[in-house]
Structures are given as structure tokens and as C-alpha cells.
Amino acid sequence: MKLTVFNGSPRGKKSNTTILLEHFLKGFIETDGNSYELVYIVTNRDVGKLVEISKDANNIILAFPLYTDCMPGIVKSFIDSLKPLCGKQNNPGIGFLVQSGFPETYHSRFVERYLEKLAKRLNCRYIGCIVKGGIEGIRVMPHFMTKKIFNSFYELGKVYGKSGRFDQMLLNKLAKPEHLSVLTVLFYNLAKLIGLVNTYWDKQLKENDAFKRRFDKPYTR
Numbered sequence: 001m002k003l004t005v006f007n008g009s010p011r012g013k014k015s016n017t018t019i020l021l022e023h024f025l026k027g028f029i030e031t032d033g034n035s036y037e038l039v040y041i042v043t044n045r046d047v048g049k050l051v052e053i054s055k056d057a058n059n060i061i062l063a064f065p066l067y068t069d070c071m072p073g074i075v076k077s078f079i080d081s082l083k084p085l086c087g088k089q090n091n092p093g094i095g096f097l098v099q100s101g102f103p104e105t106y107h108s109r110f111v112e113r114y115l116e117k118l119a120k121r122l123n124c125r126y127i128g129c130i131v132k133g134g135i136e137g138i139r140v141m142p143h144f145m146t147k148k149i150f151n152s153f154y155e156l157g158k159v160y161g162k163s164g165r166f167d168q169m170l171l172n173k174l175a176k177p178e179h180l181s182v183l184t185v186l187f188y189n190l191a192k193l194i195g196l197v198n199t200y201w202d203k204q205l206k207e208n209d210a211f212k213r214r215f216d217k218p219y220t221r
Helices: 016-028 047-056 073-081 105-121 143-163 168-175 182-193 199-207
Strands: 002-007 035-040 059-066 093-100 126-132
Touching: 002 016, 002 047, 016 035, 016 059, 016 093, 016 143, 035 047, 047 073, 059 073, 059 105, 093 105, 105 126, 126 143, 126 168, 143 168
Parallel strands: 002 035, 002 059, 059 093, 093 126
Antiparallel strands: none
């Protein structure tokens, strides 16, 4: 099987999306005869080239993060560029990987519905959608905290490499939790009160010289 993977993270090779794809593709290529091409949208802004790559693909996986429930602008532009596929026959099958920092999967279900409709509009066979929350920070998490996630992505890639389909049991496993439990909500509320919730994000703001502007409200003017 020949697979074309589009990584839609603005962080490119240093992204959490890249890490998840590495494990998925490791499982995928275990099947003899499988090969893949990995394209980083953020470093390939030639829309015409991206469209041609899509046309020539046998199967496509588009992977990207959600930022506060929204897909990155480069991903939306890429999707818009696929309009030439509409109405054509023998288009490639297309699947998706959507990851976010929100722990609960429910945040991503709405974009999942959109992506399924998108596949139909493009006249592409819908392979499915991998949805995983709680991913922000996996780059710095210790191995024992990421082992199960990475193993699941590896197994998912392995099954897909053999069957051309996403295993539903693995999808369900990765999707947990769908909603936060009452105890988890209470924990987050407590962590917010004592300032633990903001520790990671404050670090990000400081690294990008934006900490002093964290309370700005540009859209209220």
C-alpha cells in the first residue's frame, strides 16, 4: 500500500502531531510492500504541488492539531485547495488524525463530523478519523506516561497497514475519556485556584515574550 501523509501542524517536525505519526507509521511499514510519503504542509506552501501530490496518492491521511477547537489556517487552506478532486472518479481514500490539548475527546467530535462530510464532498472513500485528546505536553512527559498512547498508535498503524482500515476498538481506546469525570473537574478547579493550571502555559508565554500581554483583550476595542 502506498500512503501519503500530510502533517498539518504549524510546528512542523517539532510537533506533537509528528510524534504520533512516527509511531503510527512505524506500525504501518511493518507490512511488506507498504511505503509512505510524509509531507509537512507548513514547509510546502506550493498549493499546486500539494494538489498534484493528492491526485497521485493511493491513500491519504491528513493529521493536524486543534487549537481552541479550531484547525490551523494552513490546514483549512490545504483543504480548500483540494476542490479539483470534487466530482472526479477513482480519488484516493482519505483518513484523518485530530489531536488536541483538551483531555476530553468531545471537543473534537464536531470537526470529526465535518471531516467525514468533507470526504464525501471530495468523492473520496472515508477511511475514518483518529481522535485523541490530552496530547499537548507529550514531548516532555516521561516514558511511563506516554507508553500506552504510543503503543496504541503503533498498533493502529499496524492494523491499517494490513487491512487499509482503522480498528474501531483501538479508536475507542484512544478516544477515552469522552467527557471529564466529576472528580477530574473538581481536581482542575482546585488546581486552578492554587495556580497549577497556568504553569505550563505561562512557560510558553514567557518563551514567546508574550507573558506581559496575557490579559490583553484586542477584540473588545
